Amino acid sequence: MKKTNNGTLNILFVSEYFYPRLAGAEVWSWELCTFLAKKGHRVTVITSRIGDHPAQEQSNGITILRPVRSGTGRARRTIAAAWLARYVANYLNHHQPDIVHVVAYALNVAVSKAAAKKGIPCVTAVHSYFGENWKKIADPISARLLSTLEQSSIVQDKSIIMHCPSQYTQRLIHSDTTKSVKVIHNWIPDVETLGKKVQDKELRKLLQGSYLFVGSLEPVKRPLECIAICKKAKVPLVIIGTGTLEESIRDAAARQDVRVIMLGNLPRQQTISCIATAKLVLVPSVTESFSLVAVEAIAQQVPVAGNPVGIISELPGVVSLGVKKIPKISASQAHEVRERFDKETIISQILELYKDVKTNKMVNKPTKR
Known part of the structure; x- marks a missing residue:
């Protein structure tokens, strides 16, 4: 050739x-x-x-x-x-x-x-x-x-x-x-799919009042931390993803009396819709190289609470884990993120x-x- x-x-x-x-x-x-x-x-x-x-x-x-x-x-x-x-x-x-x-x-x-x-x-x-x-x-x-x-x-x-x-x-x-x-x-892949919220009424209502975790259920992602955060905030936790910590998460949720809904792995479009509908997205990872989940959340005007890893510290509308006041993401901030990661x-x-x-x-x- x-x-x-x-x-x-x-x-x-x-x-x-x-x-x-x-x-x-x-x-x-x-x-x-x-x-x-x-x-x-x-x-x-x-x-x-x-x-x-x-x-x-x-x-x-x-x-x-x-x-x-x-x-x-x-x-x-x-x-x-x-x-x-x-x-x-x-x-x-x-x-x-x-x-x-x-x-x-x-x-x-x-x-x-x-x-x-x-x-x-x-x-x-x-x-x-x-x-x-x-x-x-x-x-x-x-x-x-x-x-x-x-x-x-x-x-x-x-x-x-x-x-x-x-x-x-x-x-x-x-x-x-x-x-x-x-x-x-x-x-951001498939930017045209952003902003489309969940159509199912029950799931939409649940997500609107819940914190959301999206990712593999492995130690590096620290999904177990989400349970304590949700207990303190008195909100349910919705999880999209699978991994070795599934049973540990169920046990911890039962001990701390936190409602946890595990949706498993979902098709990409459904995942994006869940992110668009959630009250807050949690990213408690030890480390992230980027964190597309955080980017997609902000791009859909959904706030993020997470550690300052990957791209997270460079995004608007991100708060530290455990912060009580949830910020609002403006349309201009969401547009800026979409433009930046075009x-x-x-x-x-x-x-x-x-x-x-x-x-x-x-x-x-x-x-x-």
């Missing part, structure tokens, strides 16, 4: 997981690649295969290559990542994309090194970085190990530039490494990043620690 020379780019996108798996990073990757393909750029994705998805397909103008099966277990993921790294290196022996864009962490070191060896500019997307926060969610030995592995993935990366979704994440990376990382925010605007920034690294305008210079 030859390089393009008519203003369009030939982009190789590499990620451990991709469409149709629809977790946060996968949604971001899918929307980015779809947008780029619609703009006329040639986009090829190399990723792993889960379930019965084909080894190769064309979807939304994207060529998707899934050369190896993977899963969610650590051993299977490690083996799959090693095979994918070899596949990418071999692919680059026979193809010459303008840009390689890889998602950290499973593949970024191997892929960025393979691209550098061929003289192909590489960009790495760092969607999360826990840094010192590992100490808050893991035992000391595990925290040290996980932190070391995370740092190593950043330090050994040979891409020309990395990007992350918030200044908060950038600060965490800079506190541990001297790598230069550019902030490019995530965007998909086309932000993906245009990624395109500019591609063009800068392609023309050698950007070099990954160390930062001062």
Whole structure:
């Protein structure tokens, strides 16, 4: 495959997981690649295969290559990542994309090194970085190990530039490494769906008088804190999401006599409608790389109570957890957030990043620690 020379780019996108798996990073990757393909750029994705998805397909103008099966277990993921790294290196022996864009962490070191060896500019997307926060969610030995592995993935990366979704994440990376990382925010997907409240009368009435938690029910998200907050405020708690803490949440709710309604995982549109209808959205996470939930809440004039992690500290209308007075979000504040996190605007920034690294305008210079 030859390089393009008519203003369009030939982009190789590499990620451990991709469409149709629809977790946060996968949604971001899918929307980015779809947008780029619609703009006329040639986009090829190399990723792993889960379930019965084909080894190769064309979807939304994207060529998707899934050369190896993977899963969610650590051993299977490690083996799959090693095979994918070899596949990418071999692919680059026979193809010459303008840009390689890889998602950290499973593949970024191997892929960025393979691209550098061929003289192909590489960009790495760092969607999360826990840094010192590992100490808050893991035992000391595990925290040290996980932190070391995370740092190593950043330090050994040979891409020309990395990007992350918030200044908060950038600060965490800079506190541990001297790598230069550019902030490019995530965007609001499906902005046209915002503001549509729940139609079911009973659920709408419930949400209007309740606090809402949206996310995985895992220690890093701290959903158990929501129960004490709701008890103090004397309001029910509605939860969208699943995870290992489900039983603990039910037990804590029973002990503290707090009404908790667990809706499980909902389709995206239903989740957005629930956010639009809620009295207050809670984000008690230990850390967040971005927090799309908080952005979508403010964009729909729904206030947020949360820790100052991810993008949260940069948003209007956010209060600390446990604050009694709930702020009102004005229409102008909501509009400002929608404009700031507009998909086309932000993906245009990624395109500019591609063009800068392609023309050698950007070099990954160390930062001062």
